[in-house]
Amino acid sequence: MTGGSRPGTDVRGGHIGLVVTLILLVGIASSSGLRWTLIVAGCFIAWFVLTLAVIRIRGGRGREAVRRAYVATFGWGDYVSP
Numbered sequence: 001m002t003g004g005s006r007p008g009t010d011v012r013g014g015h016i017g018l019v020v021t022l023i024l025l026v027g028i029a030s031s032s033g034l035r036w037t038l039i040v041a042g043c044f045i046a047w048f049v050l051t052l053a054v055i056r057i058r059g060g061r062g063r064e065a066v067r068r069a070y071v072a073t074f075g076w077g078d079y080v081s082p
Helices: 007-032 036-057 062-079
Strands: none
Touching: 007 036, 007 062, 036 062
16 A cells, blocks of 8 residues: 555444454353353454564554554455445
């Protein structure tokens, strides 16, 4: 990405994806217990860390790198919102 035509739109989808993920984690915790909740949360954390590492290796720096990793992890929220 090149410094940005619409970074707010990308982050909005990330926020929606994060909220949906948190709601699903609460549902998993109430139905399956702490073990599966930690496994699913760990998968999301691992994906975020892996994405951040790749972005850093490819030259991303600072907040922009974190924003891009956040959008790559939770940006699918754009698809579940009207």
